[in-house]
Amino acid sequence: MAEQSPEPHKILETMKGKLNTRWESQPDYGDIITTLPVGESWNLPSNFYKYQRFWYTPEYLKAVISAKQRFKPLDKDVILCTFPKSGTNWLKALAFSIMTRTKFDFSSHPLLTAPPSTCVSYIEFEQAQGINASREFPLTSTHIPYSSLLDSIISSDCKIVYMCRDPKDAFVSWWYHVNSFMGNNKEPIISLEKAFGLFCQGIALFGPFWDHFLEYWKASLERPDKILFLKYEDIKRDPSYYVKKLADFMGYPFSMKEKADCCVENIIEFCSFEKLSNLEVNKSGKLRGVTVDAEYPAKIFFRKGKIGDWKNHLTGDMANRLDRIIEEKLSGSGLKF
Numbered sequence: 024m025a026e027q028s029p030e031p032h033k034i035l036e037t038m039k040g041k042l043n044t045r046w047e048s049q050p051d052y053g054d055i056i057t058t059l060p061v062g063e064s065w066n067l068p069s070n071f072y073k074y075q076r077f078w079y080t081p082e083y084l085k086a087v088i089s090a091k092q093r094f095k096p097l098d099k100d101v102i103l104c105t106f107p108k109s110g111t112n113w114l115k116a117l118a119f120s121i122m123t124r125t126k127f128d129f130s131s132h133p134l135l136t137a138p139p140s141t142c143v144s145y146i147e148f149e150q151a152q153g154i155n156a157s158r159e160f161p162l163t164s165t166h167i168p169y170s171s172l173l174d175s176i177i178s179s180d181c182k183i184v185y186m187c188r189d190p191k192d193a194f195v196s197w198w199y200h201v202n203s204f205m206g207n208n209k210e211p212i213i214s215l216e217k218a219f220g221l222f223c224q225g226i227a228l229f230g231p232f233w234d235h236f237l238e239y240w241k242a243s244l245e246r247p248d249k250i251l252f253l254k255y256e257d258i259k260r261d262p263s264y265y266v267k268k269l270a271d272f273m274g275y276p277f278s279m280k281e282k283a284d285c286c287v288e289n290i291i292e293f294c295s296f297e298k299l300s301n302l303e304v305n306k307s308g309k310l311r312g313v314t315v316d317a318e319y320p321a322k323i324f325f326r327k328g329k330i331g332d333w334k335n336h337l338t339g340d341m342a343n344r345l346d347r348i349i350e351e352k353l354s355g356s357g358l359k360f
Contacts, residue, residue, distance in 0.1 A: 052085050062226045065201055066213040071226055077168050078230050086147035090165070091173050094146050100181035101273050103143065103164040106235045107228055108196035109188035110255040115139035115164060116294040118184065121270045122162055124286065129293055135302060166229045169238035181249075182273060185239040188255035189360050190232050191333035191345055194222045198336075219341055223348055233352035240358045254360075256330050262291045 055074075062071040062078055071078040079087060096102070103118055105111045116139045120132070127133060133142050146165040165172075176183075187193075198218045202211040225231025243252035251272045258265040266287055270276050277287055292298060333342065349360055 052088055055088070056081055056084060063221060065218055065221060065227070067201070071228070075168075075171050076231075076234060077171065078226055078228065080228065083147070083228060087167055087171060090147040090167065091171070094173060094176075096173065096176045096179050096181045097161055098180035099161045099274075100179075101162050102146070102176065102181060102183050103162070104169075104183055104185045104239060105164070105166060106187055106193060106230075106232055107166055108193045108200055110186055110258075111164065111166075112139040112299070113255075113258075113294065113296065114184070114186050114253075115143040116299060117266060117269060117290065118162060118273065119143050119160070120290045120294055121266070121273060121275050122160055124275075124281075124290065129289065132293070134293070134299070139299070168229065168235050169242050183239075183242075183250045184253065184269065184272065185243065185250060186253040186255055186258075187236050187239075189330070189333070190222075190349055191337060191342060192255075192330065193232065194219065194227075194345070195333045195336045197222075197227065215336060219337070219345075223345060231352075233349070236358060237353065237356055240356060244357075256360075259330055263287055266291055 056072055060073040062073060064070045064080070067080060069080050069082070071080060072084055074084050074087070101118065101122070103111075103114050105114060116134055119134065119139065119142050123133075143162055143164050146163055147167055198211075198213075198215055201213065201218070221227065222230070222232075225233070229235060239250065240252055243250040251269070253265065253269070267277060267282075281287070337345070353359065
């Protein structure tokens with residue numbers, strides 16, 4: 024199958040060494056990084072480093088370590104957790120709209136003028152850096168694996184919502200995202216085939232995906248009152264059921280009147296991919312880099328939002344290979360795709 028290059032958005036001529044100035048006063052953790060196993064990057068400016076079983080670039084690793092040292096969860100917090108490119112912005116929009124539905128109406132909603140990633144900050148970035156530390160709403164997010172979360176998160180009464188996605192679709196979305204963020208007008212920075220090979224080895228940001236999935240999956244079975252485990256595909260197929268389930272779990276259940284007034288359906292429509300991706304803020308807006316001093320198009324976070332788009336990119340052999348890996352790695356866990 025012919026490789027398809029994403030629409031490029033070269034946002035920085037030379038990214039190496041140009042970290043976001045918000046990190047300048049932070050420790051560089053070089054004494055830790057230099058001792059870690061090194062993995063091949065996706066032709067990014069820096070290698071991946073394996074820390075506590077997961078792969079990170081130095082900038083992301085620094086963020087994870089800082090988060091463990093700086094973030095202070097509240098018992099009322101709801102923490103949204105995802106593997107990258109698994110519907111993070113959709114989950115943020117849904118959870119934010121559920122939590123704030125008595126504060127905002129749809130005509131003046133914050134999501135009309137700010138991307139979901141701005142409305143719901145990341146533990147490992149804004150929160151770890153002390154930015155937006157005093158959150159107006161008890162809602163935040165992370166890509167950090169379960170085993171690397173703060174002990175205080177695990178032991179507190181805060182709630183964790185985890186969402187995963189078919190790894191084949193997550194991979195394709197991640198490949199597009201990397202190339203949209205770092206690519207140029209001629210060719211992608213990494214071929215689909217090479218990126219796929221690394222992904223199958225588990226070498227991807229916050230990977231291996233199977234360990235990321237399994238840690239949250241097993242924790243959700245052990246502590247269903249604390250951790251809600253969701254699949255992207257399930258919510259797409261039955262949004263009404265899962266939005267109500269999400270609201271109940273978060274502690275913001277819909278009243279009978281709200282249900283009768285179509286509040287659930289209105290939130291689903293307002294947070295739909297079609298609605299969010301066509302908002303001007305997400306079509307032409309800019310987001311500031313979290314690990315580099317740059318702005319990049321908000322639209323790189325909104326590509327298709329469909330189930331099964333991997334069929335347009337992966338060959339049959341590639342899909343079968345990844346399916347075998349998924350079956351092998353998840354075997355006996357009860358988690359299936």
